[in-house]
Amino acid sequence: MRPKKRDILIHTLLRITNKNELRKFPYELLINTKYELFPREKSKFMNVLKRSDIVHAELSYKLVGILYSVHKEMGYGFLERYYQKAIAAELKRNNIDFKEQVKVELIIAGEVIASGIVDFIIDGTIILEIKQGNTFLKTNIDQVNSYLKMSKLQLGIIANFTSRGLLYKRIVNTI
Numbered sequence: 530m531r532p533k534k535r536d537i538l539i540h541t542l543l544r545i546t547n548k549n550e551l552r553k554f555p556y557e558l559l560i561n562t563k564y565e566l567f568p569r570e571k572s573k574f575m576n577v578l579k580r581s582d583i584v585h586a587e588l589s590y591k592l593v594g595i596l597y598s599v600h601k602e603m604g605y606g607f608l609e610r611y612y613q614k615a616i617a618a619e620l621k622r623n624n625i626d627f628k629e630q631v632k633v634e635l636i637i638a639g640e641v642i643a644s645g646i647v648d649f650i651i652d653g654t655i656i657l658e659i660k661q662g663n664t665f666l667k668t669n670i671d672q673v674n675s676y677l678k679m680s681k682l683q684l685g686i687i688a689n690f691t692s693r694g695l696l697y698k699r700i701v702n703t704i
Contacts, residue, residue, distance in 0.1 A: 600695040633679040656685040677702035
């Protein structure tokens, strides 16, 4: 099966590592793709490939960066609450608005049917759940899905602090 022109384009863009190679690339081919090139500051790479269809892209990229810096600083083996305190400190340091330990409720006909406590709501748009373990459990994913539906938010991120490094999963509520 012959690869599509778009797949070849994306593969080529992912391999570009310096400015000179980028200048040789025919920019007209980018017009009909869902990918865009944006400059990244303080990087050895001149350009980074970002998808334009990602929900809350900029904020979620910043949030994942904060999660990686917390993991780099602390490592593995702490309780969830310690990771949560470290993340809260980093969010404050980066001037990102957040709420911690937020109660969300499912209300039907004026009656509270279910409730839960979200670790973080970032800037009123993203739910962040912190977990410690080596895998994403189905119950954790279902929990974040429930929180998204109860809060009527669109994006949730589960962050697992593991012995192999930080793992995260984006969960989108299709509302």
